[in-house]
Amino acid sequence: MAIPQSFIQDLIARTDVVDVVGKHVQLKKGGANYMGLCPFHGEKSPSFSVSPTKQFYHCFGCGKNGNAIGFLMDHTGASFVEAVHDLAQQTGLTVPEEQTSPEQRAQAAAQRTQQNNLVDVMSQAMKGYQKTLKSDQRAVAYLKGRGLTGQVAKDFALGYAPEGWRFLSTVFPDYTADSLVQCGLVIASEADAAKATEERRYDRFRDRVMFPIRNVKGEVIGFGGRVLDKGEPKYLNSPETPLFSKGRELYGLFEGRTAMRERGYALVTEGYMDVVALAQMGFGNAVATLGTACTAEHVHKLFRFSDRIVFSFDGDSAGRRAARKALEAAIPYASDTREIKFLFLPSEHDPDSFIRANGADAFEQAVAQATPLSQFLVDAAGADLDLSTAEGRAHFLSQAKALWLALPEGALKRQLLATLADMANLGSNEVLDLWQARDVRTTSRANGKQGAQMPRPDGPSSRQRAQPKDRANATPSSGGQARYQAFGGTGVGYGRAHSAGRGGINSRADHVARIVLTHPEAWGWLSTEEQHLLAELPVPHGPIFTWLEAQWHDRGPQPWAALQAGIGGEPFAAHAMKLVAQSDTLGSENEGETQAEFRQLLRRMLIEHLQEQERMAIQQAENDPKALSRYKAIQTRRMALQGAP
Numbered sequence: 001m002a003i004p005q006s007f008i009q010d011l012i013a014r015t016d017v018v019d020v021v022g023k024h025v026q027l028k029k030g031g032a033n034y035m036g037l038c039p040f041h042g043e044k045s046p047s048f049s050v051s052p053t054k055q056f057y058h059c060f061g062c063g064k065n066g067n068a069i070g071f072l073m074d075h076t077g078a079s080f081v082e083a084v085h086d087l088a089q090q091t092g093l094t095v096p097e098e099q100t101s102p103e104q105r106a107q108a109a110a111q112r113t114q115q116n117n118l119v120d121v122m123s124q125a126m127k128g129y130q131k132t133l134k135s136d137q138r139a140v141a142y143l144k145g146r147g148l149t150g151q152v153a154k155d156f157a158l159g160y161a162p163e164g165w166r167f168l169s170t171v172f173p174d175y176t177a178d179s180l181v182q183c184g185l186v187i188a189s190e191a192d193a194a195k196a197t198e199e200r201r202y203d204r205f206r207d208r209v210m211f212p213i214r215n216v217k218g219e220v221i222g223f224g225g226r227v228l229d230k231g232e233p234k235y236l237n238s239p240e241t242p243l244f245s246k247g248r249e250l251y252g253l254f255e256g257r258t259a260m261r262e263r264g265y266a267l268v269t270e271g272y273m274d275v276v277a278l279a280q281m282g283f284g285n286a287v288a289t290l291g292t293a294c295t296a297e298h299v300h301k302l303f304r305f306s307d308r309i310v311f312s313f314d315g316d317s318a319g320r321r322a323a324r325k326a327l328e329a330a331i332p333y334a335s336d337t338r339e340i341k342f343l344f345l346p347s348e349h350d351p352d353s354f355i356r357a358n359g360a361d362a363f364e365q366a367v368a369q370a371t372p373l374s375q376f377l378v379d380a381a382g383a384d385l386d387l388s389t390a391e392g393r394a395h396f397l398s399q400a401k402a403l404w405l406a407l408p409e410g411a412l413k414r415q416l417l418a419t420l421a422d423m424a425n426l427g428s429n430e431v432l433d434l435w436q437a438r439d440v441r442t443t444s445r446a447n448g449k450q451g452a453q454m455p456r457p458d459g460p461s462s463r464q465r466a467q468p469k470d471r472a473n474a475t476p477s478s479g480g481q482a483r484y485q486a487f488g489g490t491g492v493g494y495g496r497a498h499s500a501g502r503g504g505i506n507s508r509a510d511h512v513a514r515i516v517l518t519h520p521e522a523w524g525w526l527s528t529e530e531q532h533l534l535a536e537l538p539v540p541h542g543p544i545f546t547w548l549e550a551q552w553h554d555r556g557p558q559p560w561a562a563l564q565a566g567i568g569g570e571p572f573a574a575h576a577m578k579l580v581a582q583s584d585t586l587g588s589e590n591e592g593e594t595q596a597e598f599r600q601l602l603r604r605m606l607i608e609h610l611q612e613q614e615r616m617a618i619q620q621a622e623n624d625p626k627a628l629s630r631y632k633a634i635q636t637r638r639m640a641l642q643g644a645p
Contacts, residue, residue: 003084005566007096011084012067013555013562014091017055020068024075039075040064042262054518055559067561077216077257077304086217111242114182118243121172121179122212122220128171129159129210129223136160139209142228146273147356152280156255157212161205161225168203175201184222184238205236211272213244213290214254216301224251224272224290235272237291246290248297251275257305259284265308265339267367268294269351270322274312277352281360286351294326299333308339310370316347324380327373331403334373336410341370374416377403378423393424401435508601509534509541514579515598516548520557523548525595530602533609540572547572603641610638 018034021027027034027050038048038059047061058065064074072083088095133139133153139160143153161167168185169175180186181201189200208225215221222238238244250268252275259279260266267286269275278286285306289298294311302309311326313319323342330340343366345354355363371379381400386392400420407413421431512534516522526534534545547570551558560580567573617631 003081004096005568007093008069008084009555009558009562009566011087011091011093012055012069012565013558014093015055015068015087016052017057017068017071017561018050018052020087020090021050021057021071024071038062038064039258040261053520053559055561067564069565073304075257077253077301115242118179118183118241119219119221121177121183121185122222122243125168125171125183125185125223126157126159126210126212126220128168129161129212130157131159132162132167133158133160133209136162139228142209146277146352148276148280152276155279156252156276157214157220158276159210159212161203161208161210163207165202165206167206182241183243184241204238207231208236211251211276213238213249213251215249216254216257218254219243221249222246222290226272235291246292247295248301249290250287250298250301251290252279252287253301253305255279256285256287260306264306265310265367266302266306267351268298268302268309268311268326270313271350271352274351278355281355281363283355283360283363293322294329296329296332299330303333303338307337308341310341310343310367312343312345312351312367314347314350315344319344319347323376327376327380327403328406330373331377331406332408334412335408336412340373341367342373342376343367343370374412374419377416378419381420382423387423396420397424397426397431397434405435508605509537510579512598512601512605513541513544513576515594515601516545517563517576517580518560519594520559522598523552524557525598526602530606533602533606540575543570543572544576607638607641610634610641614638 018027021036022034025036025039025048027036028046029035030046030049032051032053034050034052035046036048036050037043037046038061040059041062041064043061048057048059050057056065056067057071066074068087069080069083072078072086073080076083078086085095143158148158166175168180172180175186181188185204186201187204205223205225208227211224211226212220213222213224222241222244224238225236227234227236237246240246251272256266256275256279263283263285265285267278267283269278269286269288271288275286275288278284287302299309309330311323311330313323313326323344327342334340345351345366349357351363354366377400381403382396385396385399387396397420404413404416404420407416417428417431421428424431426434523531531545531549535542535549537545547567548563551563551566555562564577564580567576570576613634614631617627617634620627621631
């Protein structure tokens with residue numbers, strides 16, 4: 001269900017972005033704004049600014065910017081819906097659920113309550129395991145033997161589940177609570193589960209080092225337990241629960257978010273110990289799949305934090321099989337702006353053992369030399385085939401087809417087509433003809449399905465589409481054009497806004513629009529005459545001011561972040577966003593200076609508007625005796641404005 005845009009706008013208007021960002025970034029007051037170290041890239045001096053006026057954040061170092069919703073999505077990896085629900089809960093608002101029945105809403109509320117309760121149970125269990133680790137010398141000795149320090153154990157909240165069947169009965173007052181079973185912490189005999197008797201229950205994790213699995217919000221949703229001595233299974237994971245699904249979660253993602261941004265890539269491994277050991281050696285950007293193959297959802301989640309992913313696998317046959325599954329999961333996300341690589345270590349090593357044997361520099365070099373997705377795709381398609389034979393090349397194309405088709409449209413896909421065709425001793429068009437029957441191509445074209453039709457390498461780089469004309473691109477009428485030119489639409493520079501150069505703000509109307517968009521109180525500075533003047537401007541400015549007037553009357557003063565949430569879909573949205581983006585987004589403007597400049601701009605625009613009316617009155621005077629008196633009245637008004645300070 002789509003969340004109404006009006007609710008999003010109200011939510012942002014009621015949310016203080018300084019409070020939201022301040023929970024994750026240490027901020028200090030600096031003039032009109034707050035400053036801190038950017039959480040999206042490594043820096044030693046603060047360039048990350050948060051504006052309480054505009055309700056916007058902006059990093060002058062890496063360029064990251066947005067509102068409170070955008071920050072939660074970028075920093076925590078939350079989806080849009082998750083971020084909205086999180087903010088709504090913080091502000092005491094209820095997200096509209098217009099398309100659901102009362103029964104469905106009640107069910108959803110009950111589910112959220114249950115999940116919150118289960119999160120509390122998992123957090124309590126984690127603390128119990130942590131406390132036990134500190135006092136158990138055998139478990140401490142095991143971790144030290146693996147080269148781990150107390151600090152890294154603290155960072156990852158490592159714990160220990162002692163021997164015995166009912167340790168958790170010492171952690172929880174009610175060992176018979178259903179929540180312990182629902183979380184996967186306790187196993188109950190199916191025959192007697194309904195009785196919920198303590199005698200029929202026992203702990204799932206016993207005599208294991210415990211690795212808490214946290215979601216992107218830092219909530220404990222599951223555990224991984226590793227045996228200290230020999231035993232099976234070596235690793236035991238939490239079962240599927242209302243909180244935990246191993247196909248969607250990654251171990252170490254919460255802990256590694258910042259390091260991913262600092263190092264510029266996410267490193268995917270196969271084990272808990274790999275993640276912890278790599279973090280201790282300076283590679284805090286590592287995560288691990290949870291005893292399952294890498295899924296498309298894993299890849300999608302990782303790309304929220306970095307545009308580069310390196311998959312690390314053992315060099316044996318099992319590692320190659322795992323890499324092939326990772327390839328299939330990652331291919332749909334391999335756009336031209338992303339990088340995906342595959343690191344194959346020697347068969348005797350995993351990342352943990354490799355970095356301890358060879359050092360961090362050697363591991364970094366191995367990462368740098370990892371196999372690009374394009375090469376691995378070719379290798380995977382040609383595995384165990386003799387490409388010197390026609391049969392081998394035919395089989396090669398057959399195996400490459402599904403992989404190539406899954407790639408998103410772009411330069412990478414076109415280049416790979418040429419590579420695959422060359423290896424098969426065929427032309428690119430011949431390969432396309434083999435892969436796609438003519439009737440399928442015809443149907444795809446008729447249906448207009450993007451990606452269903454394979455692009456011809458010898459054709460245009462992209463299909464030409466007719467662009468519909470809208471108000472924002474319409475040519476003004478002759479009168480409107482004259483009026484636009486009178487208001488500075490010729491591109492003649494004025495004031496500091498016009499020093500932006502090529503592509504910057506280049507008219508008085510642009511500058512006035514920028515001020516009104518970024519200063520919530522600015523509409524209140526306008527007289528009725530000035531409001532009418534702005535609303536009558538040609539596109540795109542007139543529609544912008546008309547929309548802003550409606551926003552003012554409906555919702556009162558709103559920061560740019562809230563306006564941005566509501567402007568999407570309007571024909572002038574792109575121009576409005578460009579004006580704000582090309583300005584000093586979060587600059588510490590002096591309010592008095594801004595208002596003075598605003599008044600000067602409007603005064604000049606009004607004078608030029610009156611001059612245009614004078615010219616029109618003179619032209620009408622030959623046929624309209626009253627036009628001359630109108631001219632004199634307009635002239636008097638104009639001269640008074642020109643003489644004003």
